[in-house]
Each structure stands twice: as C-alpha cells, then as structure tokens.
Amino acid sequence: MSDDRTEPFSPPADRLAGLATPEVQRLAARMAQDAFTRIFRLTLEGDQAGLRVAVAEIGRLAKDWVQAADGDEARALRLALLVSGIDQWGLAWCQAFGLTAIPAISALLGALRNGMDAGDDARLQQQFAAIGQGESDAVDFKMELRRNIHLALWHAMIACEDRDEALSILAALGGMLVALVAQMPTIGWRLVADALALIQLRCVADAAASTDLARETTEALFAVLRRTLPRETSEPMFAQANQAVIAWQRSRRLH
Template sequence: MNEAVSLPPDSLAELAAPDLQRLAARMAQDAFTRLFRLGLEGDDAALQSAVAGIERLSRNWVRAAEGEDARALRLALLVTGIDQWGLAWCQAFGLTAIPGISALLGALRNGLDVAEDARFQQKFAAIGQAECNAIDFKMELRRNIHLALWHAMIACDDRDEALALLAALGGMLTALAKQMPTLGWRLVADALAHIQLRCLSEGAASTELARETNAALFTALRQNLPREISEPMFAHANQAVVAWQRSRRTMH
C-alpha cells in the first residue's frame, strides 16, 4: 500500500467526470444539512417547501446531463449521498428517522418509468460494486461526513455526548478502511489529514475535552486497524500535512 500502486480506473468517470462527482457530493450535503436543520426547528410547512424545492433543483440538474445513462448516474449519486448522510447521522446520534430525508429520497424516484428506474438501479448498484467507481464522489462525500461528525464531537461540552460521537466516528472510519481494502485507507487518511489541518490552521479542538477525544480518535484507529493498513494510512495523512506546512512557509 503506497503511492506507487497503480489504482484501477473509475468505470463511471466517462458518465460523470471527477468535478461533477464532487459537485454531486456537495449537493447531497447541502440538501441533507438544510432538511436536517428544518426538521430540528419543527416547521413542517417550511420542511415540505424545502423538500419540494430541493427535488425541483435536483431534477433540473439530472435532466441537464447528456444521455439516459448519465442522467441515471446523476440521480444515483444524489440519492446515494443523501442516504449516506442520513445513515451516518442516525448512527452517530441514535436517530431512527430524519424528517424530510425519506420524503426527499422518495420524491426523487417518484415519476421514473420502468426503464428509467431500471437504469437508476443499475447505476446505484454500480457505485458500490467496485471501490474505484465514483471515487471522487466517495472521497468528497466521506470527507465531509467525517469532518462534520468530528466538528460535532469537538464542539461537545458534555463528556458522554463527546465520547458517543467519538465511538461512532471511530467505528465509521475503521469500518471504511476494512470494507474497502484498496482505497478505504486512503479515504480515511484524507479525513485525518483534513482534521489535522483544521487543528493547525483554525485552532480547532482547543478545549481539554476536544483535545482528549481528538487524540483518542487517532489512538483508536491505530489500535483497531491492522498495521498494514494503519501505517500507510497515517503516513499518507502526515505527508499531506507536511506538504501544507511547506506551502505555507513558501508563501510567507
């Protein structure tokens, strides 16, 4: 496991270029974040209006793709992203459902004819069939999910809540590294590098509890992952941090 390893190609890149994949991940994040906040506020009318608005914008974006397969993949990326945000939040915060998310996911698939639904199902499955498929989407998606949970963890004032989020985030990162033996550790390394950069550039994790849980996260990953995974993973993350520090010195 090193940078010289030749990675398999992304078989979906012809239908969705890397920039578009990353855009899909950000759109999914924006949709989830908006609906989650409205759900917390308890304004059903505003929530329903937001679901309708996000559905409309999403459909317009899907229709803008050239070709039926490309449109099916755009929809599959959005549904995958929104669903994974919802699953991560339910797991981390012990939720059974998130108002608006199920409604949006259902709305995005409503109206598909038999052929369109079959193409959607095919592309939805293709995203998970190979680690390298839609890898730029997966990288952007998982990074933002993990960073959001990390920010929630270090913002906790309550120790029990912070430890619960620590366990959830650590479990997600460990599972990702094990479930994707070729690329999973790279996705985790990317998240760890961004965590370290937030600490260096923004002074994040500055409270005693935040520093404790942040350190515990790194320790847990070292303890729970085999050395053949953890060593290149941490080396990869550290290289990214060193490169950032060098670029800062060059700029100044």
C-alpha cells in the same frame, strides 16, 4: 521487499467517468451535502412549513440537474449519486446521534424518485449497483462525500460540551472509518488518511479543537484507529496523513 502501500498510487480507472466526469461526481457529493444540511437544520428547528418548501425546492433543482445529463444512463447515474449521497449523510447522522430515522430526509428521497416508470427505476438500480461494484468507480464522488461526512462529524464532536454526547459521536465516527477500510481495502485507508490529515490541519486553525474535551476525543479517535486497524494498514495510513500535513506546513512557509 517494499510494501506497495508506500509506493505512488494510481487507482484503477473509474468505469463511470464516461457517464459522470470527476467534476460532476464532486458536484453531486456537494449537492447531497447541501440538501442534507438544509433539511437537518430545519428538522432541528421544527420548521414543518420550511421543510415542505425545502423538500419541494431541492427536489425540483435536483431533477433539473439530473435531466441536464446527456442520455438515460447518465441521468440515472446522476440521480443514483444524489440519492446515495443524501442517504449516506442520513445514515451517518442517525448512527452518530442515535436517531432511528429523519422523516424529512425520507420524504426528500421519495420525492426524487417520484414519477419514475419501470425503465427509469431499472436504470437507477443498475447505477446504484455500478457505484458499489468497484472501489474506483465514482471515486471522486466517494472521496468528496466521505471527506465531508467525516469532517462534519468531527466538527460536531469537538463542538460538544457534554462528554457523553462527544463520546457517542467518537464511537460512531471511529466505527465508520474502520468500516470504510474494510469495505474498500485499496482506497479506503487512503480516504481515512485524507480525513486524518484534514483533522490535524483543522486542529491548528479551529479554536473549538483546543478545549480539553475536543483534544481528548480527537486523540482518542486516532488511538482507536491505531488499536483497531492492522499495523500494515495503520502505519502507511498515518504516514500518508502526516506527509500531507508536512507538505501543507512547507507550502505555508513558502508564502
């Protein structure tokens, strides 16, 4: 009997696609990344004036984008995607770098919800619940968001010169990937396979990945996943990642 994990995969229908198309979902994930990156950079620089300007500007642009949706439910979903995405970036960075909070991110999340009435808040909570209700609901948002978070953490890890800091990020990233598989049994391991394929491709192109510490931590990340995940999950996961790398290499040779 064949393992259905090796068969071509068609995810269940995204029940939120009628309110937010795949393109809108991916845009929400990128907007969340851009917002977090800008706020975190200014936080590291200690630029309090810049942070206030950024929070106000990001909040205004985000609200304009939310209001452009057609209907209250679609607007609530756009806002839920943005808030969820920014929050997940913040949580990932807090885990990886041992932070208790990022105050400017909290301020931004609060600004995005300012001015909401009881009806708006109820619709927002409903859309939050809808995003998490099914693995394939808002799947394009989830794929774009997790891919970018995982890659950003890997880049941060291989850029480290301090071994203890690199190992701390390694532990956080490995834990996130394992947790993702547990939280999303059908799609999660495929998202991890996507991340592993991209990491392997970046290892070829990114000079930072060639240092001894970068190689050590990258190899350790793969080893953690092989050791921690059940064999029936890890084998197809690594096989899918390797197939993606091989396909990319073949396409390069054709060009």
